[in-house]
Amino acid sequence: MTAWSTAPAGPGAPPLLTEQAADIEQIWDAFFYIALGVGALVVALLAWVILRYRHRDDVLPRQRHAHIPLEIGYTVVPLLIVVGLFAVTFGSVRAIDELGDDTDLVVEVTGFQWQWQFEYPESGLTVVGDETTDPELVLPAGATVRFEMTSLDVIHSFWIPAFRFKRDVIPGIVTRFEVDVTDATGTFPEAGVCAEFCGLDHHKMGFGVRVVTADEFETWAAQEAGR
Numbered sequence: 421m422t423a424w425s426t427a428p429a430g431p432g433a434p435p436l437l438t439e440q441a442a443d444i445e446q447i448w449d450a451f452f453y454i455a456l457g458v459g460a461l462v463v464a465l466l467a468w469v470i471l472r473y474r475h476r477d478d479v480l481p482r483q484r485h486a487h488i489p490l491e492i493g494y495t496v497v498p499l500l501i502v503v504g505l506f507a508v509t510f511g512s513v514r515a516i517d518e519l520g521d522d523t524d525l526v527v528e529v530t531g532f533q534w535q536w537q538f539e540y541p542e543s544g545l546t547v548v549g550d551e552t553t554d555p556e557l558v559l560p561a562g563a564t565v566r567f568e569m570t571s572l573d574v575i576h577s578f579w580i581p582a583f584r585f586k587r588d589v590i591p592g593i594v595t596r597f598e599v600d601v602t603d604a605t606g607t608f609p610e611a612g613v614c615a616e617f618c619g620l621d622h623h624k625m626g627f628g629v630r631v632v633t634a635d636e637f638e639t640w641a642a643q644e645a646g647r
């Protein structure tokens with residue numbers, strides 16, 4: 421597991437590999453800067469109270485029972501922030517949950533203790549990792565890819581930080597999501613991990629991601645099928 425495979429968005433974060441990742445990154449940024457602002461306000465108010473009302477004599481500062489506008493303000497403003505963040509998050513998750521009619525490729529992901537298997541049903545291909553070798557998830561650039569995921573044993577979580585998205589992989593249930601892979605090609609070793617602690621060798625559930633052109637994908641699939 422490389423440092424960046426669990427790093428949040430920001431400097432050093434992996435490149436965005438899906439169209440949806442850019443939206444999600446914006447939401448992460450919004451959360452970050454709003455949290456920073458709220459944190460700064462709290463620290464500033466604390467510092468002001470500590471300094472302004474520090475113990476100087478035994479006279480209490482002026483006591484006040486209620487301040488209605490202030491109380492309404494500090495209830496309504498956080499509520500608006502939470503509702504706003506919920507709304508944008510809901511929108512972006514729905515964009516990934518919505519399965520369109522123009523899927524180019526289906527990848528069936530199976531998590532198990534302690535590796536991953538990627539199946540490409542249309543080409544009859546199976547890529548599976550083992551103790552010593554991480555599997556590589558090969559994706560065609562520019563394609564709309566649907567992931568259909570399940571687990572053979574316990575709950576895992578399929579996490580490609582470059583997607584800025586992860587989803588639980590649950591035994592007995594198929595979870596799905598769909599993303600549009602960007603046009604950039606490249607090889608990203610250790611780009612994926614399991615993000616749900618699933619036992620002793622949980623940390624060994626890494627996998628690589630390789631994004632190739634549509635033609636290269638066909639060639640790869642034909643080669644693998646011929647093996």
Ligand SMILES: [Cu+2]
Nearest residue numbers: 576614618625
């Ligand atoms: Cu796992």
